[in-house]
Amino acid sequence: MKTILSTKKLTQNQRELFAQKGMLIVDYDAISIEFLDFKAPDVIDNAVFTSQQAVHSFVRKNNGKLGIKNCFCVGNKTKALLEQNGLKVKEFGQNAAQLSQKLVKNYKKQVFYYFCGTIRREELPNALKSEKMTFFEIKTYKTVLKSKKFDQKWDGIMFFSPSGVASYISENKHLRNVPAFCIGQTTASDAKKYFKNVVVADTNTIESVLEKTIEAL
Numbered sequence: 020m021k022t023i024l025s026t027k028k029l030t031q032n033q034r035e036l037f038a039q040k041g042m043l044i045v046d047y048d049a050i051s052i053e054f055l056d057f058k059a060p061d062v063i064d065n066a067v068f069t070s071q072q073a074v075h076s077f078v079r080k081n082n083g084k085l086g087i088k089n090c091f092c093v094g095n096k097t098k099a100l101l102e103q104n105g106l107k108v109k110e111f112g113q114n115a116a117q118l119s120q121k122l123v124k125n126y127k128k129q130v131f132y133y134f135c136g137t138i139r140r141e142e143l144p145n146a147l148k149s150e151k152m153t154f155f156e157i158k159t160y161k162t163v164l165k166s167k168k169f170d171q172k173w174d175g176i177m178f179f180s181p182s183g184v185a186s187y188i189s190e191n192k193h194l195r196n197v198p199a200f201c202i203g204q205t206t207a208s209d210a211k212k213y214f215k216n217v218v219v220a221d222t223n224t225i226e227s228v229l230e231k232t233i234e235a236l
Contacts, residue, residue: 021174021236026050026183033229040233049186053161054079055137062086065131067122067154069093069115069143073134074100076159091131093118094203094223113223114205119146127152138162138182140205166190173197175236177228181209188213200232 021042026049037044054076066087068074074097078085089109090101098111110125112118122131123146131154133143147154164186175198178184184206188194199214201207203223210217218235220227 022171023175023177023232023236024169024173025177026187027177027179027225029225029229033225036229036233042233042236047165047167049165049167049183050180051163051165052136053163055158055160056080057157057159059132059134059157060086062088063132064088065091065109065126065129067091067118067131067133067143068097068101069118069133069135069139071097071100072136072160072162074104077134078104080159091118091122091126096224114203115140115142116146119143122147123150123152130154132157134159136160136162140181164189175200175232176214177232178202178206178210179225179228181206184209184213198235200228200235202228 023037023042023044025044025046028048029046034044052072063086068090085104085106087106090106092098092101092108092111093115098108101108110121112121119142127150133154133156135158137158162182164182166186166189168190177200179202194213195215198216198218199210200218201210202220204219207217207219218231220231
């Protein structure tokens, strides 16, 4: 029987997808999120969100009073979450590098507020800095690594963020031959440092990672 590890807790329906294929799934949360207290202007012309956690933190902090004119974000799920909260998404990309290109090309003279976590990638800030664009970085949540050691061998491991990769690797070594299934290119780039076989989901969704894993194994 194939045994797969998920570095994110799955729903019962998601777990059933593996059971139907005769696979055993073990799941746990490799990271946890703590919302931070932060200050931001009451009215913002342009806001950048690169994760759903930043959106959740912002909405929670502002109690539904969301004074943002235009949002720019990464990922379909982040876009959907912003729109569910009545916010207008003007541009989005599948990853930070793609969104950065759009901002540099089309909005060079605009001022941005970048809502992010304490652990974030450098692509977007570096791209804006290199073009001397004006932006203010506001940290809205903290990512905590919940490291856990496993003794058993896996037929595949699913990762949903670079932090999830870091958390797992901190306690588990010698994994180069285990296939790693990743939610996007950003997560995959970190996984490639430790895994020889890295597979990227077709879209940046949990469901796509599950489908890709089942399909490959």
